[in-house]
Amino acid sequence: MKDRKLLNIELGRLTAEQYRHRKESGLVLVLDNIRSAHNVGSAFRTGDAFGVDRIYLGGICPVPPSPELHKVALGAELSVPSEHVEDVVALVKQLQADGYTVVAVEQTVHSVKLDHFRREPGRRYALVFGNEVSGVQQEVVDAADFALEIPQQGTKHSLNVSVSVGVVLWGLIQAMDC
Numbered sequence: 328m329k330d331r332k333l334l335n336i337e338l339g340r341l342t343a344e345q346y347r348h349r350k351e352s353g354l355v356l357v358l359d360n361i362r363s364a365h366n367v368g369s370a371f372r373t374g375d376a377f378g379v380d381r382i383y384l385g386g387i388c389p390v391p392p393s394p395e396l397h398k399v400a401l402g403a404e405l406s407v408p409s410e411h412v413e414d415v416v417a418l419v420k421q422l423q424a425d426g427y428t429v430v431a432v433e434q435t436v437h438s439v440k441l442d443h444f445r446r447e448p449g450r451r452y453a454l455v456f457g458n459e460v461s462g463v464q465q466e467v468v469d470a471a472d473f474a475l476e477i478p479q480q481g482t483k484h485s486l487n488v489s490v491s492v493g494v495v496l497w498g499l500i501q502a503m504d505c
Contacts (some may be wrong), residue, residue, distance in 0.1 A: 345373065347497065354454065354455070354496070355422070357371055357383045357415065358384050359385045359464055360385055361458060362389075364399075367393075368393075373397075380408070382409045385415035428473075431475070432475050433478070440475075441498040444499075454499075
């Protein structure tokens, strides 16, 4: 028997309004000075796919409305609430005060490998992703509760930030199911 692709109408997706009123996932993204509107748009689209509650756009991040951001987000910037913040360190401290465990997605001396991480049920996480060249600011790494690293086996030491968002969110979903 041949397989058939599903039509969009058959996918049973939420509307943007339904997305904003669904049960919270306990996951938020913090984008720390990401300069590319395409990378930010991809974070919105991936965040929507994995059900993040909010995206914080720190420092120089492009913000909606933006034609370049929308080109990649495909409207996810309308479903996932977002907020621009100038000071990412202050945001990290506020999120911690609000009960979030803040995780810098970065390679550090003591970073936890994603495949060894186990998500605690009921705990809320704020995932910080950094600039395309310099990564997460050291001051933000210092303020975070811990760092999470994506294991890599090749010759390159990093992934595109938009790819990292997808890998980490998928990893956290898997870590929740273990």
